[in-house]
Each structure stands twice: as structure tokens, then as C-alpha cells.
Amino acid sequence: MSDAETTVAELRALIRHFVEERDWRQFHAPKNLAMSLAIEAAELMEHFQWISAEQSREIAADPGQLAEVSDELADVLCYALAMANQLEIDLSAAIRRKMKKNEEKYPAGEFRGRAK
């Protein structure tokens, strides 16, 4: 089941089940989950620490490295989903709302080809 066939709610249910089965809700205070998310983001960054921006694009063509990066990215997302579960945040709505703000903040015409 790929991204085209998987709803966000299905991924959230996967995490919820895992957490409940272990009775880990007690550890999943948003404060702790925010730390976890930042820790996993740093582990993802480790893969790119000493290479150039150009070299970091080439990871897409290296199955071994790509699998490692995919695992770290999954860790980040799992904690994001766990936090959404704890705080009952609808992620799709939050992303759509935030992207609407971004579109107003960075009008395509004005920011085309320009970093923020």
C-alpha cells in the first residue's frame, strides 16, 4: 500500500495501536514527543552532515543510503503522528491551512527562483 492508497488516518491508527499495545501513552506527553521529534530530525541530518548539497541529491540513486534515510524520515513522521494523536490535531487540515498562509507570505510571482 503506497502513498497513493494510504490515508493519513490509516497511518495514525498504526501508531495509535502500537502505543496502546505497549501502554506508552503515559510517556507520550507532547513535551516529550516534541523532544523525540527533534532528536529524530537530528539523526536524519547526520546523513547529510559532511556532504555537499549536491551530493545529498545523489542519495536518491544509492539504495543502501536511501533505505537508511527513509528509516530516519519514517521515525520523524511516526513522532509527528504520535503528537497529532495525543493532541487530536487533524494533520491534513493543519497542512492545508499552513500552506495557504505560505502562499500568501511567498506569492509565486514575487518569490519565483528566490530563497525566502
Add this chain to the structure above:
Amino acid sequence: MSDAETTVAELRALIRHFVEERDWRQFHAPKNLAMSLAIEAAELMEHFQWISAEQSREIAADPGQLAEVSDELADVLCYALAMANQLEIDLSAAIRRKMKKNEEKYPAGEFRGRAK
């Protein structure tokens, strides 16, 4: 459209469109996106920095704070989706694979009620 009705692919398309419309692919080297993701994770953490774990749970009941936290969580996810777009990682597959590893690493029977 809530998490129950939104596929991961739909969210990825939203980000892809935003990035292409601004010709920002040139800035979206995975190295840079990993930094962005870590920066947004830190901004999310800021909301929990000086409060206790217990207090952080109560944010769910405070609409103003919840909206701010939702925005930061959305930022984290947008960069995660952008990285998946750049490296062509199927996130649902990556999450399912990682959660399978986690289930083996932390058997429910053994880790019930115990932090990792």
C-alpha cells in the same frame, strides 16, 4: 477534507505544486531540507520548553495554543513531505517498514508500561 479522507499522495502533491510554482526545487537539496526539518522541530519544541510534561498535555484544551502548535507541526510535515518528494521515498511504505522493526525491537509483552 480530514485525515480520514486525505491520502499521503495528495499532501505530497500539494507541496510539490507549491515548490514547482516558485521554482524552489533548486534550494530543496536533501541536506538543506534536513536542516529545515530540524529547525521546524525546534520551533515546535519552543512551545513546550518551560512547561511540565503534564502541562503540555493540557494544550489540547486551549484553542489558541493548539492552533500555534498545529502550525508548527504542519511545518515539520511539509518539509518531511518535501524531502520525500525530492528523494522519491514512499512514506507509507517507509513508516510501515519502520513500525515493523519497532514491533520486533520492543515486543509488546516485554515493554508494556516501560519506557525504551
Add this chain to the structure above:
Amino acid sequence: MSDAETTVAELRALIRHFVEERDWRQFHAPKNLAMSLAIEAAELMEHFQWISAEQSREIAADPGQLAEVSDELADVLCYALAMANQLEIDLSAAIRRKMKKNEEKYPAGEFRGRAK
């Protein structure tokens, strides 16, 4: 030689010597060092991830854990010193200047006992 007898310049020289001996200056672009610093800060955070704020204070009394935390804190500082070396920033001056700003931003009378 303790903190009372060690100048910041002596610590900087220690790092500079280590980096030069390995010809690592080429990797020490500030962009990379900023990532390294954030990665080490996350590793430090890992020690506090699942414990309460109160429990985190008790680490001072646990020699084993304190040694681990000291190592991570040293890693953070080594990268901060390496960045100061690359950019030729006088850290003592920077800290004094920043603390002066903080004193103006958070007047002691007004902020006594209150989190920012």
C-alpha cells in the same frame, strides 16, 4: 586544570590543534558545523527525553549518567569552539554582549520568578 584555571582561548587552541592535525578545516564550513552542533545538542537531549524535569536534576548525583551527559555537553562545546575558530568570533565578548541584551530584555525586577 579546572574551569577556574582555563581560559576560553586555551580550549579554542585545543580544538584548533586537533582540526589542523587532521586537515579537517576543509570540512569545517560554518554550515556543516552548525549542523554538527545541532546534532550533538540532540544527543544531549536524548538523556532527558523520557524522564521528568525533576528526575533530570537528579542526574547530578549519578556519576555514570553524569559522565555521559558531560561527554555530550563537551561535544556541543567542541563544535561551538570550532565554529568560533572558523569565523574568528571572540566568544567571551559575544557572551558578555548577549548577556547585556538579556539583562535589558528581562529586567530582574520584572521577571523575578517568572519564565520568559
Add this chain to the structure above:
Amino acid sequence: MSDAETTVAELRALIRHFVEERDWRQFHAPKNLAMSLAIEAAELMEHFQWISAEQSREIAADPGQLAEVSDELADVLCYALAMANQLEIDLSAAIRRKMKKNEEKYPAGEFRGRAK
């Protein structure tokens, strides 16, 4: 007073005084300070997010940007010093011990010119 004339203990005293004057020791649990340190490290990273490694070296020649980066680096160090104060860690000893480990882990002969 530059890095050549300033001991680590003097910088620690500066932070201790600031914290005590505001009665902020109550907020300075190591768990919270580790979060603060990671947040400041991310703010430092923001300055290097969209530029290349080469461009990041050129910041040394731009007084305006250098002052901003110095401020962020100072923030990182202030929280590192605050954590050392709370846990009574001698930073100079910790750095010397960690650098000795690094010398054994990365022998100069073997790692000359090679990233870790």
C-alpha cells in the same frame, strides 16, 4: 576582556548571577536546558539553511551577519554554561577528556584529510 583573558569560570559566574538574580533556577532543570540548547542551536542553523557550505565561510567577512551569528552562538553557549552550573560539571575537564577520546578514535595519521 577577550577569550585570552577570560576563564570558563568567569563566564559561568556571569550566567549564575543572571539566573539567581531572576530566581530562574526553578526553570533550569537539565531537561529544560537541553531543550533550550537544541532550540538555540537550530536558530544558529537558520543562518546557514539556504546557503552553500562555501558561502557560509564568507560570513566571517560580513560584519552584520557575523554579529547575528555571534549572538546565536552566544545563546548556545549561555545554555551550555547554565547546564554546567546546574549539574556542576567542570567543562574544561569534560572537553579535555572528550578530546582525548576523539584523538584515540580518529588517529591523526589515519584520518588526515578524511571526514569521519
